Amino acid sequence: MPRTEDRGGRRVLAVDPGLTRCGFAVVDMSAQRTGTFVHVQVSGTNADEALERRVLRIMETAEELIERFRPDVVAVERVFAQNNAPTVVGTAQATGVVIAAAARRGIPVAWHTPSEVKAAVTGDGSADKESVNRMVVRILRLDAPPRPADAADALALAVCHGWRGGVAGVNAAERTSTHSGSKPSRASAPGALTPAQQAWRRAETASRAPSPGKSRSTGRPGGARSR
Numbered sequence: 001m002p003r004t005e006d007r008g009g010r011r012v013l014a015v016d017p018g019l020t021r022c023g024f025a026v027v028d029m030s031a032q033r034t035g036t037f038v039h040v041q042v043s044g045t046n047a048d049e050a051l052e053r054r055v056l057r058i059m060e061t062a063e064e065l066i067e068r069f070r071p072d073v074v075a076v077e078r079v080f081a082q083n084n085a086p087t088v089v090g091t092a093q094a095t096g097v098v099i100a101a102a103a104r105r106g107i108p109v110a111w112h113t114p115s116e117v118k119a120a121v122t123g124d125g126s127a128d129k130e131s132v133n134r135m136v137v138r139i140l141r142l143d144a145p146p147r148p149a150d151a152a153d154a155l156a157l158a159v160c161h162g163w164r165g166g167v168a169g170v171n172a173a174e175r176t177s178t179h180s181g182s183k184p185s186r187a188s189a190p191g192a193l194t195p196a197q198q199a200w201r202r203a204e205t206a207s208r209a210p211s212p213g214k215s216r217s218t219g220r221p222g223g224a225r226s227r
Contacts, residue, residue: 011038013071014158015062015098016150017079019045019054019090022098023150024061026069027140029162037140039069042150051093059097066101074102075161077153078111112160117153120160132156 009030016023026038043061045054066074076098079091099109112120119125121135129152133145136155146152 010072012158014075014154016077016153017094021150023154025154025158027158040151058094062098062101075110078113117156117160121156
């Protein structure tokens with residue numbers, strides 16, 4: 001399959017990491033910041049399998065998709081969680097093999113938090129899943145929301161990276177430090193951002209401000225879901 005950059009755009013492989021369910025999505029982002037759906041899948045492993053087999057299966061899936069779709073960048077969701085150690089460990093293990101597969105092939109890796117994805121796609125860093133799903137359907141011109149939830153999350157992540165760092169004018173990697181989540185760089189010229197991206201910038205600023213009764217350390221209201 002031809003690399004997207006040969007056609008004036010970039011191809012994003014987005015990964016919503018987890019050992020039980022790992023969402024993978026491939027989206028082509030044009031130089032005009034429009035997204036085209038290419039592929040989505042959720043690869044899972046059983047909790048009763050040996051850990052090394054579970055990790056290996058996620059790695060093999062990542063490698064197969066990288067070889068098949070030849071992405072220009074791999075975008076990974078960075079999940080904050082403090083109250084569920086098994087979830088954190090499993091997510092970290094899945095993340096590690098995915099980014100190793102990318103690094104082996106010289107493919108850059110970018111990181112985005114859940115609130116950054118929501119802000120980029122909907123303009124609201126605290127948007128609910130249904131709002132995100134509706135925008136993913138609209139942006140990628142899909143017939144229906146992707147299922148299960150991990151598939152939709154991966155597609156939203158791909159769109160987020162395409163708008164934040166996958167095309168000219170915004171460089172997600174430039175101001176990213178140790179997978180702490182990328183930040184927008186300056187646009188190359190006034191008006192270079194789309195209205196949706198301008199809304200993202202406003203929402204992103206608001207989402208980073210502390211709010212009463214809500215911890216900033218989780219990244220997901222109520223903690224991360226089981227992965």
